[in-house]
Amino acid sequence: MTIKRAAGLLLIISVSAFIKKSESSEDLAAYCAAFNQIQLDIRDGAISPDSARKAFSEVMVNIRKAVKPDTCRGIDSAYFVYPVKGYSPRESIGSRGRGYRPNGFDLFDREVAGSHPAHDLFVRDKDQDNLDDRTWKPIDILSFTSGIVLATETGWKYDSELRGGNWVWIYDPCLDGLFYYAHNNIVEVQPGQSVKAGDKIAEMGRSGYNAYKQRSPTHVHLMYLQLDSMGMPEPYNTYEWMLQSTVKSDPEMD
Numbered sequence: 001m002t003i004k005r006a007a008g009l010l011l012i013i014s015v016s017a018f019i020k021k022s023e024s025s026e027d028l029a030a031y032c033a034a035f036n037q038i039q040l041d042i043r044d045g046a047i048s049p050d051s052a053r054k055a056f057s058e059v060m061v062n063i064r065k066a067v068k069p070d071t072c073r074g075i076d077s078a079y080f081v082y083p084v085k086g087y088s089p090r091e092s093i094g095s096r097g098r099g100y101r102p103n104g105f106d107l108f109d110r111e112v113a114g115s116h117p118a119h120d121l122f123v124r125d126k127d128q129d130n131l132d133d134r135t136w137k138p139i140d141i142l143s144f145t146s147g148i149v150l151a152t153e154t155g156w157k158y159d160s161e162l163r164g165g166n167w168v169w170i171y172d173p174c175l176d177g178l179f180y181y182a183h184n185n186i187v188e189v190q191p192g193q194s195v196k197a198g199d200k201i202a203e204m205g206r207s208g209y210n211a212y213k214q215r216s217p218t219h220v221h222l223m224y225l226q227l228d229s230m231g232m233p234e235p236y237n238t239y240e241w242m243l244q245s246t247v248k249s250d251p252e253m254d
Helices: 003-008 025-044 049-066 239-243
Strands: 119-122 140-142 147-152 166-172 177-187 200-204 219-227 233-235
Touching: 025 049, 025 147, 025 166, 147 177, 166 200, 200 219
Parallel strands: none
Antiparallel strands: 119 219, 140 200, 147 166, 166 177, 177 200, 177 219, 219 233
């Protein structure tokens, strides 16, 4: 399946039966735990890139088998919900989408630098207190599409040098790809949980070594990785998807 076909021909209708009848919840929990451990080992330099690639491919094959949608159909604008509640794409996508730089990206080698296969979505938070300047309330991060939560990180501390902060990984079985939401303040989902597009998964924050610095405006880092036939990730630009997505307003701003 090519990226174009995966991105343009599939839409989830039902999220009630993601998990195949032949697979137990214990199986899925084990796959999620393995996926999570791979991400931690990569981040912490505890696994070689080659070993990480092999482990990642194996666990994604299992996740693909365990997580199946009932039905998928053609994409339309209702498929996507903009991830930042109360904000439109045009007012919050950094650099009007030009911040997306996929060249050189390697998920499995933490020493590789220079690429940015993602979009940073910014909000109004001049005093950097993780609250919207217009409402004085936390900013909800919403699931961009429907899927299964594979992994979360919730223990980031302000004095940590680890990048990414508190993050969420979600697998969309219709797109056959992975969404990554980073720098959250609070994570409100757990591995193995089904989510629908527009469900709250986190609250925006400044967690992560670089995101916590004063020079960094408050934002969520959104990355999408399309999986190839071997379950290996390839960056895909979600800019056009975000422009056509549904915006969920905050009543406090209406």
